[in-house]
Amino acid sequence: MKQLWIEDFLTLVDAGTFSRAAALRHVTQPAFSRRIQSLEAWLGVDLVDRRSQPMRLTAVALQHVPQFRALLRDFSQLRSGMHAEGNGLMRVVLATQHSLTMTRVPALIQEIQKKDKSTHRIDFRVRSENRDECTALFIRGEADLLLCMEEQEDLLCALMPDASRLSLGHETLVPLSAPTKAGKALHTPRAGQQLKLLAFPPDSFLGRVTYKSSLGTLFQLYNVDVVHESLFLAGIKEMLLAGLGMAWLPESLVERELKSGTLVNLSSSLKTIKLPLGLYRSSHAQSPEAIDRIWSMFGK
Structure with missing residues (x-):
């Protein structure tokens, strides 16, 4: 089996047609089709149902697409690792x-x-x-x-x-909000008012930590509306800067924004969360x- 054949097959999966896949691989369609047939012959199974129009992958091909992607990644890592050594x-x-x-x-x-x-x-x-x-x-x-x-x-x-294990210090999650024109926090807990929150999924590590340390109490005391939930801190940071809610983020991620005043630290009224780095x-x-x-x- 050749790595080239795996690349061809995954291109066909992504492109959806032989003509588009052949163009992406910079070969003629007949030549591309022959390479797919070579992979099928080596595997001993059909990857493409050629009786259907438009073209459709067989059930066994669809089932093993993730393994083909992993195999191609492993080939690449093996090559780069050996090259480095x-x-x-x-x-x-x-x-x-x-x-x-x-x-x-x-x-x-x-x-x-x-x-x-x-x-x-x-x-x-x-x-x-x-x-x-x-x-x-x-x-x-x-x-x-x-x-x-x-x-x-x-x-x-x-x-x-x-x-x-070695200890490499700690990371501190700080509560944050965008400022108003007057420089005050745009989103902060206030009795009788809704608090918009940008949160981590509760089943993620940061979600579990923030819910355990701060959010449980916050939900009990205030009217909290989770308007955005994501694992990706960069996305939460952008939502935060846009003034769409308050959030806890690593202090090291927002140092420049805190110095420039584009974000406000709410730790005077809400808990910070100190996490060891291992x-x-x-x-x-x-x-x-x-x-x-x-x-x-x-x-x-």
Whole structure:
């Protein structure tokens, strides 16, 4: 089987027709069709129902599209990883939360690269997900390092007894609102008035933390209307800046906005939430020497 055939098949899935897929792959339609037939012959199954008009994928093809996408991704990662190692680089996979990719990871990688004096440089691949998926990737052995926010009374050490942990400080979630023209908070709890809230899904890590620490009481005391719910902090930040509600966000994500006055900190009337930052290392890392070097930089 050729990687080219997998790319052809996924292009056909996305394009919906042989003619469009062939054009996207820069080959003639007959040549593209022959390559799909080669993949079908190698698999021993039909991927396309050629009796139907318009063209339709078979049930077995549709069922396995996610596996084809994963296989193509794995091919690409295998190639890039071997290329890095062949050029004297040591590949490290870091799983982290979306928010930390925006606020902490760039500076962390820059600091590691600045401190690292070895001739075999560390090459990072960052996988950004929600916290639960990051943890799952790490436990499955698909990441060498895990950087995430935690609750002080519920660190992930208990869930991952074979992993080692370093503390990298903490992240603080602060309550925020856009300002009025007079510079006061546009959205703040007031008796008898509706409070518009931009929230995280309650089944997400940040959702569980904010509901446990602040929102439970807020819902009891005030008329709260959740007008937007999202896992993506960048989206919540934009809604916040547009004045569509109040929200809790990492302080490091809004430092410039707080200094410029485009956002107002509501911590004088609402709780802030302090969350430890933990860096975990796998006991089965692909490049243990690279992980040892990173650990020595921050473990002192």
